[in-house]
Amino acid sequence: MTNTTLKLLAQQLQLSISTVSRALKDHPDISASTKAKVNALAQSLDYEPNAYAIQLRTQSSKILGVIVPAISNLFYDSFIAAVEEESRNNGYAVMILQSSHNPENELSNLKIFRQNRVSGVFACLSSSTENLEVYQKMNEREIPVVFFDIVPKDNRFTKVRMADERCAIMAAENIIKRNAKKVLAIFGDEGLSITQKRKSAFQKFMQDFSPKTHCSFAHAASTKEAEEIMKKFADKKQKVDTVFCMTDEILIGVMRKIQELQIKVPNEIGVISISNGFIPNLYYPHISYVETSGHELGKLAFIQMMANMKGGKTLTELTVDAKFVEGGSM
Template sequence: MEENKDVTIYDLAEKLKLATSTISRALKDHPTISSKTIKKVKKMAEEMGYVPNTLAAGLRGNKTNTIGVLIPTVTQPFLSSLISGIEIAARKSGYNVIIMQSHDSYEEEVSMAKSLYSSRVSGIICSLGMKTVDTTHFQQFVNNNIPIVFVDRVPKDFNTFRVIIDNHAAAYKATVHLIEQGCKRIAHITAGSEFGNLYNERKRGYIDALTKYNLPVEKELIADLKTVTYNEALKASDKLLDLKNRPDGLFASGDIMAVSAIQSAKKRGIRVPEDLKVIGFNNDPISEIIDPNLSTITHPAAKMGQMSAEIILKSIKFPNKDEVKEITFLNTEVLVRESSKKI
């Protein structure tokens, strides 16, 4: 019932017979305020239950200490780890994190970019939606010197910070690993190849590895999913393993797809890794749980989130107008577990 009005610096000023400017400065330990006054102000603030109004500060200073995060979804392990990394790094510097999910919809992404701009975020971290080709909706951030970092799924022709892994190299390594384990017919599961995305990079790595080692690239060994779901992947795996000339190795562009292949193999009595060696991508939690344990490519999600946030923070702190926005490559490694071991 008590319409509890917030305590403001005006209330503090009145109580202490000081100017609001003094209060404001005292609360932030401004050097021109005597330590005695600072102590007095802080004590009173505590007593009266003063809570700063971030909005007001943000309005005046035109900065909100908020980082916007725009990603397809939060429910994929990679992306939730990414968020976690971002949130931890941001919070360490007193920044908040606003999350938006584009659900791989271009229209949503555009609308959300506008919304984030409207919220005057201090920076934005984005992983593009599956169908996003055009990126003009991010131009407003660039124009207004709001730092923007693209992570993982990044645009090609946009001069901004980027935090990525070398998808081609990683896929190449994965494929070579299978070859070194003695595989001769290596299948590949990929997704959404009609959009120029990171899955294509991985596919290229796969193809280049085969070529390098003089193995034929066969269309029937490459499955291209419309959407990355377990069931879709399972169907694709079934098809691959039912081929007359069955593959003896399989590189999947994601762990879920790799797991589906393992399950599909089990159903058919195909032994992994004896008859089929499998390697995935991402090092999702499931990869250590599935039996046999899944070999995979590490994908440092939390680290990528952390670095993205740090780049934003640094860029806010030192808004050097250098035209060159660096690209940060993070390492990936082949994580050999059971599913690809040579017997």
Template sequence: MKPQVTLKRISEMLNISISTVSRALKDHPDISETTRRKVQELAQMLEYEPNAYAISLRTNNSKEFGVILPDISNHFYLSFIASLEEEARRYGYSLIILQSGNDQAIERDNVKRCRFARVAGVFISVTAETEDIKEMLKMDEQNIPVIFCDKVPAFEACNKVCVADEQATHLAAAELLKKNKKNILAIFGDAHLSITQIRMLAFTAYMSEHNASAKYTIIHAANPQEAATAVQKAMKARRRPDAIFSMSDDILTGVMRSIQRSGLRFPDDIGLIAISDGYLPGLYYPEITYVETSGYKLGKLAFNRMMSCLSGSLFARTLIADAVLVPGGSL
């Protein structure tokens, strides 16, 4: 293994002090031109690279952002990461991607890792179990801004960037009523998540306000398998649903698994509408009608908020990425 080239090694080879090497590499005017040239030529020959971690500890000026997500396997978070990375590169930053696996203990460890590394800031989507965010908010004391994204805590006095959950749900409910659906199976995610609670309340409020005759059944599914099982059970009932509302891409995966196994056809046998990033609906024929909540747009919005915080914006804000209805052939 090639030994690491350090300032100490360069200083020993040239028989000068470490501080002289450091200043020579920075073109400090107190160092003679001859010494600067010797130091820089040797550093180039040895392929010396500054230790970014050591510099950030010394200057408290990191060029890395921490990104903590429950799961990076779904397209929403992949596009969110891609969006953040595009913006970070433009401004000379890089990303440290950490996955909590929806486990609160792992999430806490990831938060500590970011704090000890003194990253420039943290983007985090919390787990379904997360209620106490004190450790995350402590980072503000070290001038490390925290931007909560997508799955955010209920606590108000913090920076949040979310998709337009209420607007997206209203658009989906309106489309179901427009298509004259009378018996709707509405599948929502983990009941502990604020995103689930917001979308469920928006759905029930809209349905109550706009159409008393349409009936709907609400169930919760924490993962695709639970969603698939719920659909199978509903389709065996005496009064089968004529449409399904899927709260997210995770749930949509399970819904489609069950529908395809049952041999049901859109839109004749059953209707379907989902809130989605847009990738999954395009994989099926006919394409699934969905309300777009874009991870890519969310990433841009989150990064802009992070840069505002780094520029001195001290007050907490909640920013919303708009939702858009994208008609397909499933409803």
């Protein structure tokens, strides 16, 4: 069965294609009676405009692209969900591609986006992306790019991200409030700017406001690594009394060890993390965390995208503020 087209409608109604087209879009040139007829037939024949023809003619697609390292991720999936929702409400469809943290995939994804003439892309850099030229070119082609979460340092681009420094500082605040003596702070992948930001902010704040607190720093790129780090520190004689986890992956590893060794939270050890809240609430007591909401970030990103598409380039870096959620683990 072939799709209904304007031509088909026109033939059946003995009208010209242009009249049918105009009738369908409620153009003032067309009489009410014709409109009625056209609409009726379109309805009964299940007419749906061919988006491809429209885009070809109007040179503007109603598709937005999203590149994430992985869809299957507690943070990114909520970001995607938010973007999808906003997009649909605004007449856009979303095309989602994952880079798997591989710059090559990132490139081929971008290619697909270009072929499909997406009218904008949301991009989260993969950890090893060095070359931003492609993105620069997109901007030159007037395809707005909004970076999120893992963003380039380069300030030629529009970016939205969590208030990373604030997150880290809020965590530090609560660690100090708890009166911690020996802190283990586990951060994520050392190469990412997001890690750097969080770490240096954390470090500085602790230094400035509680210089006597002893802090050990570690990096874990996976749950497994976090688990091992936790193990090492739990084995030591002078145990740490508070552990900070920069990501969900880290928290999971840490909690596995804590449960296994039956360390009491919060009495023997305090735990605090940065998260969207899903993982922290799995445990009892709930883990206290600084909230970073993929959902909020998605909404903000969409707003930025619309702004970029409408008017002049707004090359700003917006941040979603964080808030502390008391769980019971501190």
